[in-house]
Amino acid sequence: MSENAIEIYGLTKRYGDLFAVRDLNLKIPHGSVYGLIGPNGAGKTTTLSVLASLLEPTAGRVLVGGFDPSRDAQGVRRKVGYMPDVMGLYENMRVNEYLQFFAAAYRIPAKEWPALIGGLLELVDLTDKGDAFVDGLSRGMKQRLSLARALAHDPEILLLDEPASGLDPHARIELRGLVQELASMGKTVVISSHILPELEEMCTEVAIMEAGALLASGPPKEIGVGTGQTRSVKVRLWGGSEKTFEVADEIEQRDLVRRLVVDEELPVIEVTTIEENLEDLFLRVTKGQRQ
Amino acid sequence: MSGFRRPLNPVLARELRVRMRGRQAAVVLTLYLTILSLFLYLTYRSVTDIAALSGISSVASSASAGRNVFQWLLVVMLALVCFIVPGLTGGAITGERERQTLIPLQVTLMKPLSILLGKLGASVAFTLFLVVAALPLIGVAFVLGGVSVGEVIAGTAIVLFIALVLAVFSLGWSSVFRRSQLATVTSYAITLFLVLGTPLIYASQRIASSSYQGSGHTSKAIMVLNPFVLTADVAGGQTGSSSAPLNGLRSFVHPNSYSVGSSLVRSNGTTFTRSNPVRIPQPYEGFPFWVRSVIVFLGLCGTTLAVATYRLRTPAPKER
Numbered sequence A: 001m002s003e004n005a006i007e008i009y010g011l012t013k014r015y016g017d018l019f020a021v022r023d024l025n026l027k028i029p030h031g032s033v034y035g036l037i038g039p040n041g042a043g044k045t046t047t048l049s050v051l052a053s054l055l056e057p058t059a060g061r062v063l064v065g066g067f068d069p070s071r072d073a074q075g076v077r078r079k080v081g082y083m084p085d086v087m088g089l090y091e092n093m094r095v096n097e098y099l100q101f102f103a104a105a106y107r108i109p110a111k112e113w114p115a116l117i118g119g120l121l122e123l124v125d126l127t128d129k130g131d132a133f134v135d136g137l138s139r140g141m142k143q144r145l146s147l148a149r150a151l152a153h154d155p156e157i158l159l160l161d162e163p164a165s166g167l168d169p170h171a172r173i174e175l176r177g178l179v180q181e182l183a184s185m186g187k188t189v190v191i192s193s194h195i196l197p198e199l200e201e202m203c204t205e206v207a208i209m210e211a212g213a214l215l216a217s218g219p220p221k222e223i224g225v226g227t228g229q230t231r232s233v234k235v236r237l238w239g240g241s242e243k244t245f246e247v248a249d250e251i252e253q254r255d256l257v258r259r260l261v262v263d264e265e266l267p268v269i270e271v272t273t274i275e276e277n278l279e280d281l282f283l284r285v286t287k288g289q290r291q
Numbered sequence B: 001m002s003g004f005r006r007p008l009n010p011v012l013a014r015e016l017r018v019r020m021r022g023r024q025a026a027v028v029l030t031l032y033l034t035i036l037s038l039f040l041y042l043t044y045r046s047v048t049d050i051a052a053l054s055g056i057s058s059v060a061s062s063a064s065a066g067r068n069v070f071q072w073l074l075v076v077m078l079a080l081v082c083f084i085v086p087g088l089t090g091g092a093i094t095g096e097r098e099r100q101t102l103i104p105l106q107v108t109l110m111k112p113l114s115i116l117l118g119k120l121g122a123s124v125a126f127t128l129f130l131v132v133a134a135l136p137l138i139g140v141a142f143v144l145g146g147v148s149v150g151e152v153i154a155g156t157a158i159v160l161f162i163a164l165v166l167a168v169f170s171l172g173w174s175s176v177f178r179r180s181q182l183a184t185v186t187s188y189a190i191t192l193f194l195v196l197g198t199p200l201i202y203a204s205q206r207i208a209s210s211s212y213q214g215s216g217h218t219s220k221a222i223m224v225l226n227p228f229v230l231t232a233d234v235a236g237g238q239t240g241s242s243s244a245p246l247n248g249l250r251s252f253v254h255p256n257s258y259s260v261g262s263s264l265v266r267s268n269g270t271t272f273t274r275s276n277p278v279r280i281p282q283p284y285e286g287f288p289f290w291v292r293s294v295i296v297f298l299g300l301c302g303t304t305l306a307v308a309t310y311r312l313r314t315p316a317p318k319e320r
């Protein structure tokens, strides 16, 4: 088998006149955390759906874990855990029952369920929620339950479509930790987002897409993503005044907030990170290519 | 307990667990049993009243009451099944699509047909539950007499079969359409067509043909699609009693077996209980009516399941 977990050759998906993905070529190495970045409509979900054996491409060929989803979908499904961009959970079940259902759907023998589910819940930090009903979980918890579901059959490859959407900053940091843990377990993780800072810190490689086409791909530093980038943090104080600071990363941001709240005793009521504008990024990336 | 036992279909197991927990099941069961009991009481009353008026011996009237009660129960059970099954099944697949739970299921190792069979099993299991719950009421009819064990078994079996057929049709619409509402309405429309549309078509054919010739013979082929006629042919008695609903329907399929207008005859104290039907052996017509009906239904079910499986296949040209 090749050293790549996923290989995409000339992938094209057309809806009528619209190219959702146009001639995409990518190789995703084993054990990498691979980011698919692009604005709305870039073709991220379409690409992941093809990889997850849900969508038949118009042209091109993909290999996922060595299998072609068009020919051997079952082979792909054994190796892939997929978390869609929408959170489809059965609300009227308990968390344990929900995971049992998917364990059964992945044909895992019932006697292995308790250990499996215990392990999954621990991994996604839902251990004490096993008996809770799904509809009572917070959005972040539901997201983690979706991830646990995608991991039920211990897949080598994980496809996560916008897993951080709708999560608060704290939950995003948790998610990042989780992805890193999965990577340390040797899994290949493909993760999509339209927010760059979310990915640049955890991805070993990224691909930047727009309107179905690949703009650039490679390790973030190499393609000029995240080099010398600062992030803006907007701090709102009680009484309505706002201040904007520039920080380098997460840790500096934490130090900043500690300084304001603890040392200067300012009445901070809100801290927002201003995400980098994708337009700027694309300009930079495409310029970088032309040079 | 054997380690080699095949595990229950996961979709079926999930549906059973969630459905039985919901309040909906209890409500449907209560309503269903209430309606059936009401009919049991009404039929029993009306039959015994007629018997008392006509001064028929008590054994004979009890047998007649038993037959009437049994057949009315079957008819009402069937009507309720026609009412419940499309509503229960029409949203089976569309509901998963709407809640966005279908995709996670499709990327597991479950094949489309297993998903469909799990949903189907859940609907049929619920109907089985309803039929079993009605058995004590049918027992009343059985105690009154005039009903054979064979008729009871055949009657409940055919009601279950029709439930299965309606469930397959509804499941088909559920996988064709995107919206539960549309799928459910269409499922009801199809059921309504089978129950009321088929006799209407038959009647209009008859009117059309009789206007051409004096005594036109109209094909009854369309009626193999009618659940009530099928039930009558399977579970209707051999002896004519037009007040027993299935006997009346059965005489429609086999007109030659019965004397016209056979019914309870007021016999002013004589021991005749009913007119003696004159049996004319039917000419050989190939398969019996109910066998033809079952074959047609099975064929339609097979086609529907094939289409539904095709609709759920992945990778698909379009997602969602």
Ligand SMILES: Nc1ncnc2c1ncn2[C@@H]1O[C@H](COP(=O)(O)OP(=O)(O)OP(=O)(O)O)[C@@H](O)[C@H]1O
Binding pocket: A015, A018, A019, A020, A021, A038, A039, A040, A041, A042, A043, A044, A045, A046, A047, A085, A194, B318, B319
């Ligand atoms: N079933 C479909 N029919 C028609 N067009 C579609 C269909 N699915 C996707 N598209 C189009 O394909 C393009 C790519 O969509 P896709 O969902 O892959 O983008 P995305 O990168 O995931 O965007 P987002 O960030 O909004 O999730 C869009 O222009 C979309 O309108």
Ligand SMILES: [Mg+2]
Binding pocket: A044, A045, A046, A085, A161, A162
């Ligand atoms: Mg998307």
